[in-house]
Amino acid sequence: MHGIRPAFALDPRQFGRRLVAHDAPTAPEAMLSEDFKLFAATFSAGFLFVSILVA
Structure with missing residues (x-):
């Protein structure tokens, strides 16, 4: 027995299969x-932020 599915739904038999792009x-x-x-840069920005926050 098949369930009712919308017309735009993909075919479930194609699940997990995709085209492989070689290039x-x-x-x-x-x-x-x-x-x-x-x-x-991230460390210095964090250090500056925490220094201002603590002070």
């Missing part, structure tokens, strides 16, 4: 220096 662009790898700059 998908890859993201550039982040450099360690960029990660360190982000960490330093």
Whole structure:
């Protein structure tokens, strides 16, 4: 017995199957220096915020 489903619903037999893009662009790898700059900026902003909050 089949349940009633809306006309715009996807076919349940296709669940879990998708098209594979073989030529998908890859993201550039982040450099360690960029990660360190982000960490330093976040740490200094947090330190400044807490210093002002405590004072």
